[in-house]
Amino acid sequence: xxxxxxxxxxxxxxxxxxxxxxxxxxxxxxxxxxxxxxxxxxxxxxxxxxxxxxxxxxxxxxxxxxxxxxxxxxxxxxxxxxxxxxxxxxxxxxxxxxxxxxxxxxxxxxxxxxxxxxxxxxxxxxxxxxxxxxxx
Amino acid sequence: xxxxxxxxxxxxxxxxxxxxxxxxxxxxxxxxxxxxxxxxxxxxxxxxxxxxxxxxxxxxxxxxxxxxxxxxxxxxxxxxxxxxxxxxxxxxxxxxxxxxxxxxxxxxxxxxxxxxxxxxxxxxxxxxxxxxxxxxxxxxxxxxxxxxxxxxxxxxxxxxxxxxxxxxxxxxxxxxxxxxxxxxxxxxxxxxxxxxxxxxxxxxxxxxxxxxxxxxxxxxxxxxxxxxxxxxxxxxxxxxxxxx
Numbered sequence: 001x002x003x004x005x006x007x008x009x010x011x012x013x014x015x016x017x018x019x020x021x022x023x024x025x026x027x028x029x030x031x032x033x034x035x036x037x038x039x040x041x042x043x044x045x046x047x048x049x050x051x052x053x054x055x056x057x058x059x060x061x062x063x064x065x066x067x068x069x070x071x072x073x074x075x076x077x078x079x080x081x082x083x084x085x086x087x088x089x090x091x092x093x094x095x096x097x098x099x100x101x102x103x104x105x106x107x108x109x110x111x112x113x114x115x116x117x118x119x120x121x122x123x124x125x126x127x128x129x130x131x132x133x134x135x136x
Numbered sequence: 137x138x139x140x141x142x143x144x145x146x147x148x149x150x151x152x153x154x155x156x157x158x159x160x161x162x163x164x165x166x167x168x169x170x171x172x173x174x175x176x177x178x179x180x181x182x183x184x185x186x187x188x189x190x191x192x193x194x195x196x197x198x199x200x201x202x203x204x205x206x207x208x209x210x211x212x213x214x215x216x217x218x219x220x221x222x223x224x225x226x227x228x229x230x231x232x233x234x235x236x237x238x239x240x241x242x243x244x245x246x247x248x249x250x251x252x253x254x255x256x257x258x259x260x261x262x263x264x265x266x267x268x269x270x271x272x273x274x275x276x277x278x279x280x281x282x283x284x285x286x287x288x289x290x291x292x293x294x295x296x297x298x299x300x301x302x303x304x305x306x307x308x309x310x311x312x313x314x315x316x317x318x319x320x321x322x323x324x325x326x327x328x329x330x331x332x333x334x335x336x337x338x339x340x341x342x343x344x345x346x347x348x349x350x351x352x353x354x355x356x357x358x359x360x361x362x363x364x365x366x367x368x369x370x371x372x373x374x375x376x377x378x379x380x
Contacts, residue, residue, distance in 0.1 A: 087183055
């Protein structure tokens, strides 16, 4: 095959030259597997401690590292074409839009009713006692 | 390997146990066929991320609204089974990666062994999942026979949430955690089953000698799907079993 596309970064030692096809070494796959299993162990250990709201950040941080390893090496996106990288990684961009607006809604709600059936601050029929200042 | 501008470019078989691949007539080169297949599949995987992303958004929302419900709910799941299932999926992701590599290097019997191991991983995962679901059914946390029965007139609760042992009685809307748990793990489990079917399909093709260094696209795509299943579970495990 005459094409030599997408081997832009050359090939690391132990990796074969397959033209446009990237073949990773078994040693690399094994290191990734061991790293993933080790990070799973860390996830379980960290969950035994109470760091308050930081627990969520820590758990999602470790999960993101694991996910990056799977995407980059098992799915070999690291060695894939620029357009494939763009297409797949753009899904996380759109996902962040969903998260930002969802969490934006959450943080502008009042969750103090016992059923958590909350009303927006702009609803004039409802005011939280602590916000009553006698103007009404 | 050589090809010209005529229709039906042939990729020759690298050995007697393989068959030659004819590039589909609407592609002019093998590389074009390979890259078109990959691009389409990555696009599909992007939509899968968005499908699960909606469920994750629901998780984060209700986790914030009912933190106690999620904390107590998470304690009802056995994190050891969750960790076991995580390890099973990670191992099967590794066997899949090795299977794709064996196909890329025209090692037919090795490819088949790795693909069989991956399917066994999928089976193991579903068996463990079944054990977990059965326990939830027994404790009345997810009564599967009542799943589509609507609301219970007496308790005013969803009919599938009986909570026989009262483990969720001190928290608001105990069923919320299990609704999210069931929805996320069931859709994920569906992907495990579809992934296993895809792998069995390429396993059959491998046995026929269709996949080798010159043409391994279907093995590669089944692999990408399987890694996506692993990718989703990497986030589900800490969120559901070790509720932060």
